Amino acid sequence: MNELRVESYQDAYAALCEPALRQSLYDAGAVIMDSVLLTLHGTAHKARRQLELRVFRREVLREYEREVFPATLQGTLAPFVAAGRADLVDFGYRVTMNLTADFAGIDRPLGTPAETLKLLELVRTFSEGATLVHSTRDHAEVRVEVEAALGQFVDQFLASSMARRRALLDDGVPPERLDVLTVLLANEDRIDLSDEVLVREIGFYLQAGAHSTANSMVHAVDELFGWLARTPAAAEVRKERLRSEPDFLQRCVHESLRLHPASPVAWRTPVKPVTLRDGRRLEPGDRLVIDLARANCDPSVFGEDAATFNPERKINPQRRIRGRKIYPFGLTFGTGVHLCPGRDLDGGIADDNTSPTHMRGIVTMLVEALLSHGARRDPDMPPIRDQTTQRSNWAQYPVLLEPAG
Ligand code: HEM
Numbered sequence: 001m002n003e004l005r006v007e008s009y010q011d012a013y014a015a016l017c018e019p020a021l022r023q024s025l026y027d028a029g030a031v032i033m034d035s036v037l038l039t040l041h042g043t044a045h046k047a048r049r050q051l052e053l054r055v056f057r058r059e060v061l062r063e064y065e066r067e068v069f070p071a072t073l074q075g076t077l078a079p080f081v082a083a084g085r086a087d088l089v090d091f092g093y094r095v096t097m098n099l100t101a102d103f104a105g106i107d108r109p110l111g112t113p114a115e116t117l118k119l120l121e122l123v124r125t126f127s128e129g130a131t132l133v134h135s136t137r138d139h140a141e142v143r144v145e146v147e148a149a150l151g152q153f154v155d156q157f158l159a160s161s162m163a164r165r166r167a168l169l170d171d172g173v174p175p176e177r178l179d180v181l182t183v184l185l186a187n188e189d190r191i192d193l194s195d196e197v198l199v200r201e202i203g204f205y206l207q208a209g210a211h212s213t214a215n216s217m218v219h220a221v222d223e224l225f226g227w228l229a230r231t232p233a234a235a236e237v238r239k240e241r242l243r244s245e246p247d248f249l250q251r252c253v254h255e256s257l258r259l260h261p262a263s264p265v266a267w268r269t270p271v272k273p274v275t276l277r278d279g280r281r282l283e284p285g286d287r288l289v290i291d292l293a294r295a296n297c298d299p300s301v302f303g304e305d306a307a308t309f310n311p312e313r314k315i316n317p318q319r320r321i322r323g324r325k326i327y328p329f330g331l332t333f334g335t336g337v338h339l340c341p342g343r344d345l346d347g348g349i350a351d352d353n354t355s356p357t358h359m360r361g362i363v364t365m366l367v368e369a370l371l372s373h374g375a376r377r378d379p380d381m382p383p384i385r386d387q388t389t390q391r392s393n394w395a396q397y398p399v400l401l402e403p404a405g
Pocket residue numbers: 023025037038039049100103205208209210212213216261262266267331332333334335337338339340341342343345346363
């Protein structure tokens with residue numbers, strides 16, 4: 001097998017848009033990722049994606065951001081504020097677990113922290129299975145754990161969530177909110193979907209959104225702490241800007257998202273011989289590594305200081321690559337047919353914040369809530385990197401909090 005790599009923004013963009021390249025990063029994680037949306041290719045992918053994208057329509061996302069998520073955020077943060085401290089990784093997973101369960105369509109009838117924690121425990125195991133390619137643990141052992149977690153997930157959460165939605169559909173009662181499970185059960189497009197695939201699809205949705213959102217939030221807070229600490233003389237002015245300019249805070253989050261893509265690489269394998277933008281050839285069985293982290297730091301697109309956190313960075317708004325504008329978060333949400341459907345939900349829509357189409361994005365909302373409670377590093381407990389994966393995630397990130405001023 002031949003392995004090629006692309007690292008420039010333009011080459012990465014072109015590769016992500018090449019229809020003859022199929023997803024291959026999750027081949028090792030088939031125990032949870034086989035035939036889920038992210039690993040499907042061609043017409044099967046298009047059909048499933050069209051069906052599921054109904055859940056990610058902008059009006060649905062906007063209503064969720066404005067009407068549903070603030071209560072989830074407040075309820076999850078309150079006990080941490082009362083304790084005067086939080087581990088950002090723990091907080092991030094608890095809050096985003098509820099977010100992705102809402103989108104996937106998993107009911108939490110008790111609404112208790114213990115119930116969220118149970119779901120979280122299962123979903124952490126799914127995540128380990130999905131990102132097996134980057135895991136430093138014994139792969140066979142992880143697979144056994146994922147199989148067991150899938151069984152528990154069906155018994156404790158999925159079966160009852162399916163039954164409630166089936167009953168509503170049978171009675172012709174419209175759901176209070178659209179979710180992936182509902183659209184898959186209604187299956188208005190009559191796509192091919194076995195029960196086994198449905199279980200993995202919902203499990204995949206739960207972990208895809210939770211893992212990436214929680215990690216993105218921790219990275220954004222860490223970058224902001226670093227930005228404030230680097231220039232102590234300007235720290236108070238900068239803090240005030242973060243407090244009073246919500247657009248600027250969103251800009252900071254986008255800058256952090258650019259520097260910390262959820263997965264540093266995407267992998268693709270050709271379904272037929274492919275010639276890359278730079279003229280190199282790939283044959284079926286070869287692997288193309290698309291280095292998203294490096295593409296996001298391409299100086300020809302993001303400037304000479306592309307590798308540093310600089311929320312003042314200017315990106316030429318007129319510049320287009322393959323006819324598309326350049327997003328301040330680069331290729332962190334991917335592009336092409338697998339473009340992340342959670343992009344606007346998590347990143348928001350960075351237009352004029354008085355516009356009715358504006359969205360702050362979940363990651364910005366999380367960071368804003370933490371800053372409003374004076375979040376600062378715990379001087380006695382430094383953050384710890386996650387050693388169980390080659391991804392640059394945090395295992396623990398303790399912060400101190402205060403009641404809102
Ligand atoms: C900061 C947060 C997030 C990041 C950085 C992120 C990143 C990505 C990336 C890079 C891809 C494409 C991977 C590839 O092309 O190989 C992707 C796909 C996907 N993401 Fe996200 N994601 C985030 C949040 C979410 C959320 C909140 C959800 C759901 C609620 C979600 C659901 C999905 C799904 C379903 C796909 C597969 C799309 C397809 O294959 O058609 N993501 N995400």
